[in-house]
Amino acid sequence: MAHSSHDVIVVGGGVIGCAVARELATDHDILVVERGQIATEATALAAGEITMTPLYTDNPSIADYANEFFSKYDGTGQFEFTERPSLELVPPDRKYEARKRIERLAADSLTVSFLKPDVVEANYPRFNLEEFVGVIKYQDTGFVDPYTLAMTLKNDAESQGATILTDTTVTDIRIADEHVNGVNTSEGTFDAPHVVVATGWRTEQFLRDYAQLPIRPYRTQCIVLDPIKAVSNEFPMGWIPGEHVYFRPERTGSLLVGGWSFTEDNPDSASEKEDEVFRDHVANLVPGFLRGFERARFVNGWAGVDGATPDTRPIIDAPRDAPDGLVVAAGFHGRGVMTAPVAATVVRTLIAGEQCPFPRDPFVLSRLNHDRQTSSSTVSVLVIEFP
Template sequence: MSTDADVIIVGGGCIGATIARELAADHNVLLLERDQIAGETTGHSSGIIQPQYQFPHLPKAGRLSFRFFESLDGHRNYEYTARELVNLHGPEKTEQVQRYTELVSRNGGYDTTWLSAAEIDERYPGVFNVGEESPIAGGMVYGRMGWVDPYTYTTTVSQDATDRGATIETGVEVTGLLVEAGNVVGVTTETGDYRAPEVVVAAGRWSRELVADHIAIPIQPQRFWHINLESETDLSQRVSDEYPQWYMDLDFGDGLPADLGLEGFMATFWRPEHTGELHVAGIEGLLGENPSVKTTVDEEFHLLLAERIADILDEFDEGRVTNDGCCPTGDAMSPDWLPIIDSPADGPAGLTIATGFSGLGLSASPIAAAAVRQLISGHGAPFSLASLSLDRFDDRSAEFAEPPFDVFDTSVFEE
């Protein structure tokens, strides 16, 4: 199948669409998506803009991300809402959190503040149970975070890409790469071949199998769940630019369903909704090579989660679940939680990979776009790509245990 494209992008989620927008200014871009734009993992994401959460060691990348999302505010139907994020913690981590907060602020240049439980209660009065039995000892406040609607954002940047000359074809499933004499020359699909000298694979968890005949990528699929809880307390008044989103490793003890593959603790986010309900979401962990992805959350876990949230929020009683679900496709995780954005030297020439965003791809999408431009055109990224390269992994097997992830890990900073 003939095409005039210079670059084929595989994947129409937030990463692929943002890359298409970036490259379309001076390349003939063809984006191929097997479903619809933002129809899979992106459409089920949280919408949190938090680049410093994943890239504390790359402050220039974080600033690029914030500038991009803020600059689009009011464009088409897209809106950007500034909103703080607070990482809460128990007493065992107070010293570590204080140190991490200092390093993020000093080395990363981010707006971060450590608050004790009493200071959190003073800053957000009436929200938390900070008495003697509260699990909260303090928290780290990210002063510059944001929220966008993932679907609206992705359709906005994809429309920008087409306005700049890109072609987007949906309902086209890419099945592999076309490689001749060590060079990428296009992709294969169920309906025919598309040819171009550059191919960017940004297909989430499917990226590994698409390039498997030519290079190995160490990623595994990862699933996320969400539920909405309705309480006697109407939380709609808590939806504002000033009211933050919250994060904490919640201790569920023996109550976590066995199929989650986790032991006791789970990374959990929550925020109030305009409906007055509380939206709660969390990471379920790795699913293995051939996951059977459920679409609902365990009923007993519903009840336990409501109890844990009620222990923390002073204004929330144990609410009933109004809806629940899991990301039906799963994102992809690398062995160190950082994405892989690279044109691997040991892969076919002309191949670029952007995958392994560990559920944080939305806020990383402008970073990925700048990095891919750097890899293809030799300019565009005001930050080092070394920590994102594929060759940082000696073992590229997909059979790795879920890597430990400490939100307050100080080792990411060089002293």
């Protein structure tokens, strides 16, 4: 059986585990332990949207931090970040609320604008906004290929000395005197004074003996549509509140449409195929606001499971009641790819005792004010909505 000692053990080799490993590997001896292969669970299924700006309007420094990372990381290995504005389509019943929101965001110096349908259609002729009063346009958004991002982060971590173990399941965390001192795995025992748990939707169950985490599995889905005439290079991203769907162009000229997220009681056996009813919904919805999609070809579809929290933000914390040395990075609620650089930095500051360049409060476990009885029921059936 294998045995070695490290500064930090990262459990889980999804995008979060890989980002954490890269961030710490510069000056720590890191071991990543992954039960399967790197980036093959939620990470591989993500749509790759980077929409931190509309999601963190209350904390723009967090969004700025992530956006800057993606811009700078663009071109590293195979990784590419495609910057693209996002349009929130505003139906008539949301007009007042949308205007108010824009005023508030503009007062906070965010680059947002309200565009009337004719202006949008002049800029983006594929749009047909008869049923909308306009759009809110957000700058500083874009998309990535999540698998390539995770593999590039992993390669970076390895080139800085991190060890990556795949096909190895962590069975439990070893604790002595209320301090972690390593993990037991299917392949042996490993020592470290810090263990970072980034096991995606499995985290609540995995850590149940050490911390109560209000993280629930939920299932969400995507389909790709091929219009007869490809969408252009300038085509924006966007979403429709109320319909619970978002969309973005693919580099091939197809359109990726995702959404419809619901808590999942049987995550291990949840269907990996998109629901027929979701496919029908999208097929009816898209031609209503995009020209040239009436006879779009269905290219691909899938569904995946991620971890949800009651306030939609992740838990990135060394929980007060947990053993010393234990750090959690989970509950990314459909946003783990875009939040990965933020998560990596929060974890680093927790382990190295460094100052965080942005507020950490949105990620602390205690904000959720939960207890053991309510921990899993506080996340009710949810619909994930932007922003």
